[in-house]
Amino acid sequence: MVEEVEILELVPVEAEGAKAVEGLPDVGLVGAIATSYLVDQLGMEEVAHVDSELLPPIMVLHKGKLKNPIRIYGSRDLLILVSEIAIPVEALNPLVKALAGWFKEKGIGLMISLGGIPVPNRLDIENPAVYGVPNGEEASRLLMNSGIELMEEGFVAGAYAMFLRESMKRSMPAVALLAQSYLQYPDPGAAAATLNALGKLLGQVFDVKPLLDKAEEIRIKTRDLMKQARTAMMGMQKPRENEVPLMYT
């Protein structure tokens, strides 16, 4: 039987106890900007890519080399999932299930999603706050011990919500780190905020100054990806994140 989504390893991947970070294109492209910057900053090598007929027929060229648009970069302690295309809503569930399954198989110790929470007054916010969403007690303790404030009530929607769910089903601790951001515009400032929070979680410091210095260039380069992500977000019921849950206590 042909799988709907395949994770194809370029080299044997051994990641027992490692952390996995994902930043699929979403609100403000926060996760996408953060993960692609992190890969570059840490000089990571590609270890796998994602293949599926559910995805649009797109490949990407970098330095003359043809690459799949959804790729996993890795070192012994860290795997990073990067996507250069917005994920169509019909592909999201199978994609996240396949990735969560693969991360579990590799023995990942913690799944981390980087993303944004849209706020209407983002223009007036100099330093976006970051909130954590855990998928269980262990994840909750990790966030609290790192000094990251938890989101307590509300809806979460999109790729990171699916990663939290699929990790929970596989008894894998997972957190989402969500920075206050623009909804419709690429937000390198929010991406930098999530990387600072990720550093607290992992006990290391990531240098975000180069990211902030190139913020305007990033805003131009990511215009088209942001347009794709806007369309995809409507199908993911992102507006539900503004609603109060029925059983709010």
Place this chain on the structure above:
Amino acid sequence: MWRRRRSIFDWVDEFFDKLEETLFKPSWDVEECCLEPLIDVEERDEYVIVTADLPFVERKEDIKLDVTEDTLIIEANMTKSFRLERWGTVQRDVEFRSFRKLVRLPTLVNPEGAKATFKRGMLRVMLPKKVKRYTIKVE
């Protein structure tokens, strides 16, 4: 909330604009050396609010806005030109120096009442809607 009744021609125009934008039209123009900015159009009770992301535009004096009852044209010059030397084919040779976008508004507005602000690279244009409002007394 009152809306101007849209004619079939408005729907057709909008459909082909979106089709062109989605399928054919890149977000850059090599002849004019300009880029199309990301914009958002929000219709509220009294206003249409158009925002635009304008990176590398630093001064409000570099922005030109022309508004009619149903369109807004945004033009802005960048302080620093932008070029990606290894990207694509024709566009790799271009230094982009400005932004330009024609925005079709969802309803008629009053151009004379329009106001605009520019902060940290974000343009915000508030366009009062051209509506006649009546108060209804509840018996």
